[in-house]
Amino acid sequence: MAVKLLGSIFIPVSRLEASIEFYTNHLKLTCRGIEEWGDGQRGATLFVSNSPAGAAMITLAETKEPFMVSDRPWFNFSCSDATEMHRLLQAHGCRVTELVSWDSPWNRHWMFDLYDPDGHPINLIEMIPIDAPVV
Structure with missing residues (x-):
């Protein structure tokens, strides 16, 4: 058993829709839709339009909790x-x-x-x- 490829990088966001708009409008990523993860958690996976089928790039994970933003x-x-x-x-x-x-x-x-x-x-x-x- 071996790792095949990077599945996704999860990015905490405070406003999911605003983040989707930013990543799709400015970076031209494709969003497959908002997912309900249970317990009020939501997320959205975005892809580069020419990426291999099924190769996720980033997942925006909405959170109401404070999170660290790296410099x-x-x-x-x-x-x-x-x-x-x-x-x-x-x-x-x-x-x-x-x-x-x-x-x-x-x-x-x-x-x-x-x-x-x-x-x-x-x-x-x-x-x-x-x-x-x-x-």
Whole structure:
């Protein structure tokens, strides 16, 4: 028996509908619907539209209890054209960090953090292989 893939990352949220709207409108994730988990608990699983069938990305878990918001991202999303994404998110009034670029021996990286309605930072990163032409 072995792990096959990451099933989902659970993110505590205070307002489920507002969080669904944020993740679907700004990150273009697909929500399969709100689930009732019993005892008044609700959640929603969101996917990247081109992910393999059944591969969950994140689950928004609504809670009425106080929860910790990390000052550092717990995960990142690989994206294309991070520069344009950064510009568009700023234009839509989203809270983002500065766009930064750095190189590793393998890739050129463009990245920034985006903050969801509860203040969770989400890292967005574009990685371009060093030997690829820069556009």
